Amino acid sequence: MKLKIDDKVVEAEQGLTILNAANQAGIDIPTLCYHESLTPGGACRLCAVEIRTNGKWNLITACTYPVEPGLEVRTSSEKITEARRLAVELLLAQRPHSDRIWELARKLGIKEPAFVLKQKECILCELCVRTCREAVGAEAITFIAQGKGRYIAEPSVEHSVVKCIGCDSCAYACPTEAITVKDTGDTRTLNTPSGKLEFKLKKCKICGKYWATEKELNYIIEKWHLEPALFETCPDCRE
Ligand code: SF4
Numbered sequence: 425m426k427l428k429i430d431d432k433v434v435e436a437e438q439g440l441t442i443l444n445a446a447n448q449a450g451i452d453i454p455t456l457c458y459h460e461s462l463t464p465g466g467a468c469r470l471c472a473v474e475i476r477t478n479g480k481w482n483l484i485t486a487c488t489y490p491v492e493p494g495l496e497v498r499t500s501s502e503k504i505t506e507a508r509r510l511a512v513e514l515l516l517a518q519r520p521h522s523d524r525i526w527e528l529a530r531k532l533g534i535k536e537p538a539f540v541l542k543q544k545e546c547i548l549c550e551l552c553v554r555t556c557r558e559a560v561g562a563e564a565i566t567f568i569a570q571g572k573g574r575y576i577a578e579p580s581v582e583h584s585v586v587k588c589i590g591c592d593s594c595a596y597a598c599p600t601e602a603i604t605v606k607d608t609g610d611t612r613t614l615n616t617p618s619g620k621l622e623f624k625l626k627k628c629k630i631c632g633k634y635w636a637t638e639k640e641l642n643y644i645i646e647k648w649h650l651e652p653a654l655f656e657t658c659p660d661c662r663e
């Protein structure tokens with residue numbers, strides 16, 4: 425199908441989003457909570473663009489909006505810059521020490537936080553939730569919108585002690601270092617917004633290196649019906 429982005433006619437397949445189509449056409453749109461291998465979350469609102477409907481330009485998020493034939497999109501305007509600046513300022517107000525957020529802020533000409541909010545490591549982008557669910561398949565992280573049961577609390581993300589396998593994919597995905605991982609001897613410690621989790625690491629039978637959590641290896645063995653003996657050695661010693 426054909427659509428227009430910034431007055432340029434762009435071809436895009438059905439099922440793509442405006443962000444995909446713009447990227448394919450070499451048009452840059454800033455993102456934070458988007459990852460090409462995961463379903464879009466639409467949480468950070470940094471990818472704001474405008475589409476024309478009934479003659480009026482309306483703000484939408486490019487990472488979640490599907491392409492349509494004849495759609496008219498613009499990726500820069502005063503309203504778009506204002507929306508992106510507000511999105512970054514809100515993030516910066518909570519995480520003023522995040523390099524990733526500062527990188528985005530500088531590109532929008534922001535030199536200092538406009539205001540300060542209660543500082544939080546987690547900006548609720550849900551990248552960890554989607555990574556754990558879609559890339560790992562463990563579904564160990566849940567987005568809690570309003571606290572549990574009858575208690576009203578701030579939204580948060582919560583790691584399940586039972587389901588988490590300690591693979592560290594969430595720490596890798598997190599843009600603000602709200603999840604960190606540290607291996608010390610035979611123990612891996614995962615610091616998450618909902619608390620600390622500890623995992624026993626497996627030792628390689630040949631080189632003696634601790635190389636993955638036992639829980640992660642058991643998960644892989646069970647999921648793919650593999651021989652446990654395969655995991656007695658680390659990938660380096662297997663080659
Ligand atoms: S822990 Fe990190 S990845 Fe997960 S929602 Fe918070 S900021 Fe995003």
Ligand code: FES
Nearest residue numbers: 466468469471487
């Ligand atoms: S990248 Fe689109 S809302 Fe975050």
